[in-house]
Amino acid sequence: MRTLVIGVGNLLRTDDGVGIHVINSLNKLNSEIDTLDAAMGSVEIIEALRGYDRAIIVDAIETGAEPGTIYRVNLTGGEKPPVVTHSHGTDLITTLQLGRQLFPDEMPTEIILIAVEAEDTTTISDKPTQKVQSAIKKVLKIIIDNIAEERR
Amino acid sequence: MKTITIDPITRLEGHGKITIFLNDQGNVENAYLQIPELRGFEKFCEGRRAEDMPIITPRICGVCPVAHHYAATKALDACFGVEPTETAKKLRELMYVGYYIYDHTLHFYFLGGPDFVVGPDAPASERNIFGVLKRVGLDVGREVIKHRAYGQRITEIIGGKATHPTCGVPGGISKGLNEEERQKIEEMARSSVEFAKFTLGVFNDIVLKNKQYVDMILSDPYRLDAYNMGLVDADNRVNFYDGDIRVTDQQGKEFDRFTAVEYLDHIAERVEPWTYSKFTYLKKVGWKGLTAGPESGVYRVGPLGRLNASEGMTTPLANAEYKRMYETLGGKPVQSTLAFHWARLVELLYAAERAVELSTDPSITKTDLRNPVGKPGEGVGVIEAARGTLFHHYKLDEDAMVKKVNLIVATTNNYADICCSVRDAAKGLIKDGVVNDGLLNKVEMAFRAYDPCFGCSTHSLPGEGPLAVEIYDRNHTLLKRLTRD
Numbered sequence: 001m002r003t004l005v006i007g008v009g010n011l012l013r014t015d016d017g018v019g020i021h022v023i024n025s026l027n028k029l030n031s032e033i034d035t036l037d038a039a040m041g042s043v044e045i046i047e048a049l050r051g052y053d054r055a056i057i058v059d060a061i062e063t064g065a066e067p068g069t070i071y072r073v074n075l076t077g078g079e080k081p082p083v084v085t086h087s088h089g090t091d092l093i094t095t096l097q098l099g100r101q102l103f104p105d106e107m108p109t110e111i112i113l114i115a116v117e118a119e120d121t122t123t124i125s126d127k128p129t130q131k132v133q134s135a136i137k138k139v140l141k142i143i144i145d146n147i148a149e150e151r152r
Numbered sequence: 153m154k155t156i157t158i159d160p161i162t163r164l165e166g167h168g169k170i171t172i173f174l175n176d177q178g179n180v181e182n183a184y185l186q187i188p189e190l191r192g193f194e195k196f197c198e199g200r201r202a203e204d205m206p207i208i209t210p211r212i213c214g215v216c217p218v219a220h221h222y223a224a225t226k227a228l229d230a231c232f233g234v235e236p237t238e239t240a241k242k243l244r245e246l247m248y249v250g251y252y253i254y255d256h257t258l259h260f261y262f263l264g265g266p267d268f269v270v271g272p273d274a275p276a277s278e279r280n281i282f283g284v285l286k287r288v289g290l291d292v293g294r295e296v297i298k299h300r301a302y303g304q305r306i307t308e309i310i311g312g313k314a315t316h317p318t319c320g321v322p323g324g325i326s327k328g329l330n331e332e333e334r335q336k337i338e339e340m341a342r343s344s345v346e347f348a349k350f351t352l353g354v355f356n357d358i359v360l361k362n363k364q365y366v367d368m369i370l371s372d373p374y375r376l377d378a379y380n381m382g383l384v385d386a387d388n389r390v391n392f393y394d395g396d397i398r399v400t401d402q403q404g405k406e407f408d409r410f411t412a413v414e415y416l417d418h419i420a421e422r423v424e425p426w427t428y429s430k431f432t433y434l435k436k437v438g439w440k441g442l443t444a445g446p447e448s449g450v451y452r453v454g455p456l457g458r459l460n461a462s463e464g465m466t467t468p469l470a471n472a473e474y475k476r477m478y479e480t481l482g483g484k485p486v487q488s489t490l491a492f493h494w495a496r497l498v499e500l501l502y503a504a505e506r507a508v509e510l511s512t513d514p515s516i517t518k519t520d521l522r523n524p525v526g527k528p529g530e531g532v533g534v535i536e537a538a539r540g541t542l543f544h545h546y547k548l549d550e551d552a553m554v555k556k557v558n559l560i561v562a563t564t565n566n567y568a569d570i571c572c573s574v575r576d577a578a579k580g581l582i583k584d585g586v587v588n589d590g591l592l593n594k595v596e597m598a599f600r601a602y603d604p605c606f607g608c609s610t611h612s613l614p615g616e617g618p619l620a621v622e623i624y625d626r627n628h629t630l631l632k633r634l635t636r637d
Contacts, residue, residue, distance in 0.1 A: 012196070012211045039217070039315045043258065047301040098281060102293045124196040 001150050004052040004108070005143060006036045006045060008059040008092065014125045015067070015118035015132045019058040022139050029140065033147060045092070046099040046107075054110040054150075056143055057092065060118040060132075067119030068131035070138060075111040114139055170595065172578050178585025183578040185571050185599065186427050194557040202228055202528060202552040206320045209544070209559075215605045216562070217315055218251035218307055219537035222393070223544040225320030230413065230531025231548050232322040239518040240324035245393040246337070246510040247310040247317070248535075252392060252503035253344050254303030255538040256455075256496050259603050260351060261296045264493050267597050268359045272368075273590035288354060299347045302340040306507065309333050324522030334517055341507035345469070348501040352473060355497055360480065369490040370481065373580025374598055376573050377402050377487050378444040379434060379451035381565070382458030383536045390462040390502065392536040399434065400461045402446055404484040408436060412534035415543055419560065420449075431568045432560060442571050450572065453540025453565040454602060455495035460485035467509065470502035489573045492601040528552040537562045539603050563604045573598040 005026060007019030023035045036048045049055055061071060075096060092113075099107045116139065119129040128136065172183040193212055197205065206224040210217030222244060229236060236244070259265075262281045270283035278286075285293045304315075310329065311317030319326045329337075359365045368374070379402070383395040388406075397415070399408040410418045421430040422439050433439045433449030440448040451457070465471040477494050478484050486495075510516060528548040535542050540562030547556035563570075577598035581591050 010211065012193070012208075037313075037315065039211075043262070043297060043300060044254075044304055044315075046297055047304075094281065098293070101282070101285070102290060102297060124193055 001053045002034070002051070003054040003056060003147055003150065004034045004036060004049060006038050006048070006055060006057045008038050008057060010039070011126055012124055014120040014123045015116070015128050016060045016121040017126065018060045018116045018118070018128055018132055018136060018139075021128060021136055022058045022143070025136065025140055026143065030144060033143075043095055043098065045095050046102065049099055049108055050103055050106040052108045054112070055108045056112045056114060056146070058114045058116070058139060058143075059092070060121060061115035062118055062121065065117045066131075067117050067129060068135040069117040070135055070142070071113075071115040071117070072142075073113040073115065075113050076109065114142065170574055170578075170599065172582070172595070174582070174585065178583070180575075180579040180582050183575040183595070184426065185567075185574050194559060197554050197557045200554050202231060202546070202548050202554055203321065205544075205546065205554065205557075207316070207318060210316050216255070216537045216539065216542070218248060218311070218317060219535055219542050219562075220544075221311070221317045221320055222248060223533045223535045223537075223542045225322065226394075226412075226533030226535060227531050227544040227546050228320075228322035228533070230533060231529055231546055232525035232531070232552075233527070233529065234323040234523050234525045236324045237520045237523055239328070239515060239520050240522065241394075242510055242513060242516055243310055243325050243329060243521075244320065246507060246516065247307050247319070248393050249503040249507045249510070250303045250306030250310070250337075252303070252499060252538055253306070253348075253507065254300045256500040256503065257296060257300050257303065257347075257351075259496060259538075260355075260493065260500070263603065264496070264600055267593070267600070268365060268493070269354070272594050272597060276589060276593070279593065287358075292354075295347060295350070299344055302344055306337050306340060309337060321522060323525050326521070328519050328521050329517050331517055334511055338508065338511040341504060341511050344504035345501070345508060348497070348504045349469070352497050352501060355494065359493075366480075369488050371580070373577045374489045374573070374601075375487050376444045376452070376489055376569055376576065377446075378569050378572075379407060379437070379449070380457045380460035380485055381451045381453050381541055382461035383534065383541065384462050385466070387466075388463040389466045390458050390464075390499070390536075391466075392499075392503070394535075397534060397541065398461045399451060400485060402485070402487075404460065408434065412532040412543070415532060415534065415545075415560075421560070421564075429567050430564055432565050433568065442568055442575070444569070444572055450568040451565070452569050453562055454492065454538075455499050456486065456489075456492045457540060457566075458536060459495045459498060460487075465498065465502045467502050467505035470498055470505055473498045473501055489569075489577075489598055489601045492603070496603070539563060539605055540565050563602075566602050566604065570599055570602050570604055573602075 007023035009016045009019040011017035011020045020037055023037050026033050026035050038045050096111060116132055116135045119131055169186045170183060173181040175181040197208060206221050209220040209224045212220055261284055266279045266284050269287050270279045307317060311319045379399050381397060381399045383391050384398045385391045385395045397410050398406060401407040408418060418435055419432050420435045421432050423430055434451055437449035444450050459474060465474050477498060481491055530547045533544045542562055543560040545558040546554055549555050574595060577595045581594050
């Protein structure tokens with residue numbers, strides 16, 4: 001099984017960059033995991049996903065819950081996630097639907113969204129808040145364990 | 153008074169909100185476009201190393217990364233008093249037209265095109281890329297994705313990373329092109345020319361052959377008699393990467409012309425209390441509020457601004473299409489906001505043709521990539537982002553640390569135009585209290601034509617300014633107050 005881990009978000013909007021921070025850390029921790037820094041997550045995700053069996057997408061989310069809360073949403077069946085922070089959030093769902101329509105045989109059969117509740121997405125900073133930094137460590141563990149499990 | 157709010161504006165990069173005020177008769181009293189986002193990018197840059205700027209600035213919003221990368225690189229060229237080598241200039245431009253190929257493609261098929269291809273009155277649920285694909289077919293959809301990826305691949309081969317390039321350095325570029333890479337780019341560029349021709353064919357068949365659409369494009373609610381601005385070469389042809397900044401008037405005549413370093417003598421910024429984005433205007437004419445015409449310093453940038461501010465394109469197919477556009481729409485300048493869509497496709501074709509020219513230039517694989525830099529100082533870089541003219545202005549200290557940053561981004565240049573266009577469309581289209589989804593979408597179309605992106609158009613650092621947006625009516629009565637949570 002081939003898995004691609006995609007980070008989505010704006011690195012400079014504090015917690016909105018959580019997806020990109022996860023990708024950067026994954027690259028340092030484990031060079032065997034395929035990753036994509038998709039920034040604001042436009043349609044190039046479709047090209048990147050072609051040929052993979054599974055995608056794990058990491059993004060920030062704002063639902064009003066405790067900052068640092070980690071959500072795991074299965075997007076495989078086109079299930080809609082809760083409201084995502086920025087414009088790229090809604091684009092993501094459209095993008096995945098479009099990918100399935102255009103390349104039905106080449107899109108991953110399993111798409112998982114890991115979303116982290118953000119505390120601050122308006123301050124310009126490349127450092128996440130403390131609560132989100134703690135969540136990043138947990139997200140890394142979830143991803144690495146998950147991929148290791150599949151390979152076993 | 154009844155208030156209608158379209159929020160959020162769909163199919164946009166970033167956030168925006170249009171508020172329309174109706175009078176007692178149900179006609180539009182006024183309409184505003186607010187930009188309530190908070191940013192603080194310029195402050196964030198101060199105190200950093202100069203060479204970090206081309207890496208940091210593309211992260212501003214992720215929509216125009218290559219434009220910010222090269223505006224920053226060109227500002228550093230100026231700060232260090234160095235001209236890039238000929239090969240470096242060509243490589244930068246080749247990469248730059250790759251960015252145009254993917255950016256303009258996205259706009260037509262995903263953002264602006266659905267209004268025409270599916271129809272302005274179609275239900276919102278169908279007025280999107282899926283509706284477009286229903287009409288033009290899934291094979292076309294695959295071509296769209298393919299050529300968008302080609303544009304990205306061109307920027308990636310030269311730039312290191314597609315979304316966040318790392319190649320631009322003061323005086324040149326960090327990496328050259330080998331023959332194998334050159335061939336790949338040439339192949340993708342040639343394919344992109346065919347794709348751009350095909351896309352113009354779609355526009356021709358679906359939009360231009362439909363009298364209703366042409367009448368709509370040329371109708372009064374979508375007209376704005378602004379000045380036009382864009383970068384031009386020595387022969388006044390459109391140039392995305394370099395040149396003088398040329399401004400033409402309402403008759404299409406040259407009104408002003410200046411170089412990057414002179415921009416502050418020609419452009420001024422204005423703050424209004426009800427929005428976070430500044431407005432820019434031509435200093436020579438002055439600010440007369442949200443109105444266009446010879447007496448108002450409001451100017452248009454972006455595809456239509458560039459074409460109006462120029463005298464043609466340097467590549468043959470795009471130039472022929474340029475001429476056809478002006479012949480069809482009644483001569484120059486074209487002041488119809490919806491003509492942005494056609495202008496954007498003329499530029500898509502130009503970008504693809506230019507990519508062929510540059511990738512087949514025998515000197516493109518040469519290895520003279522960088523000139524030595526001088527002492528750090530002050531400099532301005534200007535470039536045509538897909539959405540319009542983009543200025544980066546830096547002051548460095550003697551250790552080449554950033555002391556001061558000023559950015560004027562494309563959407564800021566167009567902000568007054570967008571406000572006027574939205575208001576005029578609302579006034580012209582909404583009558584006697586009749587408001588429906590189709591009419592509101594037509595108001596949004598005035599706005600969407602500009603392809604505005606608000607990610608980088610507001611720069612106020614949170615905590616520095618008031619954290620509220622206030623909206624006033626014509627009598628300056630506060631109607632609504634928005635505050636950040």
